[in-house]
Each structure stands twice: as C-alpha cells, then as structure tokens.
Amino acid sequence: MSFSLISEKLRQLKLAGMLKEFENHQHNTLYDTLSFADRLSLLLTAELNDKENRKLARLLKAAKLKYPHACYEEIDFNPKRELDRQLFANLSTCDWVRNNQNLFLTGATGCGKTWLASALGNLAARNGFSVLYKRVPTLFEAIQIAHADGSLPRLRLQLSKCDVLILDDWGLSPLNQTTRHDLLEIIEYRSNHSAIIITSQLPVKEWHHYIGDPTIADAILDRIVHKAHQLNLKGESLRKLMNHKS
Structure with missing residues (x-):
C-alpha cells in the first residue's frame, strides 16, 4: 500500500496524531531500523498524546478561567x-475532586485568590476533570435573565454537570430571596457528586450572615462547609506589588 493511500485512510479515520507521526517516519531514515512493533507503538503513542492534548484544550476552553495560563x-x-x-x-x-470536596480561598482583595483558583482549575483540567469558572455577581445576573427567558433548567444543568465549579467573588453581591433559593438549588444539584472552589473577601464565619435567611444559610453551609479545605490568604496585595515593579 502506498504512502499516500495510508495517509488518506488515517485522515478518513480521523487519526490526526498517528498521521503526523506516520509522515515523520517517511521523512526520517532513523525509523527504518525499528521493528514493526516499535514503529506501531510510536504511532499509537502519538495518537493517544494527540487525543489527550485536544481533550485538555477543550476542557480549558470550556472552563473559561479568569487566568487561563495560571498553573499549579x-x-x-x-x-x-x-x-x-x-x-x-x-x-x-x-483527590479532593475525586472525593467531592470543596476549597475555600479567602483573604483581602488582590492577594491572589482568583489566580490560585484558576491554577487549581487548570490542574484539575490537566487531570481530565471538567471545570467551569463563574464570577458570582455575573452568575446571579445570568440566573435572573434565565428566570425571565425560560433558560434556567439549561443553566442549572451547566452548573451541575461540571466536576469543578469555581465561584469567584462570593459575598460581593447582596442576596434577595430569589437568589438565595437559586444558590441553594445550585449547591443541592452539586451536593455529594462534585467539587466547588469559592473565593471570597469574607471570612467563612461571616457567610451565614451574608446569606441572610437563617434556614437557607444553614442548608447551604451544611452542604459545603463540612467537607471543605479552607485557606485564608495573607500578605501584601499582589496587584500592588506588580504595579510597583512595572
């Protein structure tokens, strides 16, 4: 079978990684000394790597991280x-994702909470988990619109099906009774089968007061606090430090 015919069949089978590796073999005589099994192994490895890279690219694109290039x-x-x-x-x-645990990043503005959340989201994606970043004030606006246009079930599905949901700037927007119930629904949908990263300027002990309604606050915090890692960030504002350097 000719080189061009094999290449065409690989294209038809959508084996892009294998095709690229196969073409490399045709232009490099070093591969001629390898056995059939060794060359086949290289082709298969190239295809697997290509699929993993494309999957990661899809996961990172879908995650919409605030800092997409932040890494652990x-x-x-x-x-x-x-x-x-x-x-x-x-x-x-x-393992915190596999075990459906949460992560709370609290601290003053500019201390790097969102960057860390993005870095951990990036790491989760590199481990094959689906991630979704949402800034809480913007999310509440989207929920309000979804109530009006009937798209709320679709939005809830999006928020519930990802492995890691990042809720950034928790506590900045005031809650009314509708958003309290919506927040509880989101947490309930994700309870016991997925992970949440929350960033907030408010310490965790103030979240109950922030939510407002004692019954709903109890229900929300009971579902997320007991299985959470908590980290209070300290130090100078990273934004100020960067501005001084620039």
Whole structure:
C-alpha cells in the first residue's frame, strides 16, 4: 500500500496524531531500523498524546478561567503568604475532586485568590476533570435573565454537570430571596457528586450572615462547609506589588 493511500485512510479515520507521526517516519531514515512493533507503538503513542492534548484544550476552553495560563507549578510560596505547602501537595493529587470536596480561598482583595483558583482549575483540567469558572455577581445576573427567558433548567444543568465549579467573588453581591433559593438549588444539584472552589473577601464565619435567611444559610453551609479545605490568604496585595515593579 502506498504512502499516500495510508495517509488518506488515517485522515478518513480521523487519526490526526498517528498521521503526523506516520509522515515523520517517511521523512526520517532513523525509523527504518525499528521493528514493526516499535514503529506501531510510536504511532499509537502519538495518537493517544494527540487525543489527550485536544481533550485538555477543550476542557480549558470550556472552563473559561479568569487566568487561563495560571498553573499549579508557578504558585508563589513566599513565607509572607503563609501558604500551607502540605495542603497544596494534597490538592495537587486532585483527590479532593475525586472525593467531592470543596476549597475555600479567602483573604483581602488582590492577594491572589482568583489566580490560585484558576491554577487549581487548570490542574484539575490537566487531570481530565471538567471545570467551569463563574464570577458570582455575573452568575446571579445570568440566573435572573434565565428566570425571565425560560433558560434556567439549561443553566442549572451547566452548573451541575461540571466536576469543578469555581465561584469567584462570593459575598460581593447582596442576596434577595430569589437568589438565595437559586444558590441553594445550585449547591443541592452539586451536593455529594462534585467539587466547588469559592473565593471570597469574607471570612467563612461571616457567610451565614451574608446569606441572610437563617434556614437557607444553614442548608447551604451544611452542604459545603463540612467537607471543605479552607485557606485564608495573607500578605501584601499582589496587584500592588506588580504595579510597583512595572
């Protein structure tokens, strides 16, 4: 079978990774000394790597992270930030996602909460988990529109089916009775089968007061707090430090 015919069949089978590797073999005589099994192994490995890379690209695109290029390996463990290295070592395994646990990142504005949430979301995607970033004030606006145009079931499905939901800037927007119930529905949909990352300027102890309605606050916090890792970020504002350097 000719080179061109094999290439065409690989295209028809949509084996892009294998096709690229096969074409490399045709233009490099170093591969001529390999056995059939070794060359087939290289072709199959190339195809698997290509599929994994395309899957990761899809996951990261769908995640819509605030900082899409933030990554775990670049976390700044400056002592002034008082980051728990052991906690982050545990988080790096993504077992918290597999075990449907949550992560709360609290601290003053500019201390890097959103960047860390993005880095951990990126890491989860690299481990094959679906991730979705939502800024809470914008999410509440979207929910309000969804109530009006009938798209709320679709939005709830989107929020419930991802493995990791990032809720950024929790506590900035005031809640009314409708948004309290909507928030409870989101948490209930995700309870016991997925993970949530929450970033907030408010310490966790103030969340009950922020939610407002004691009954709904109890229901929400009971579902998310008891199985959560909590990290209060400290240190100077990273935004101010970056501005001083620039």
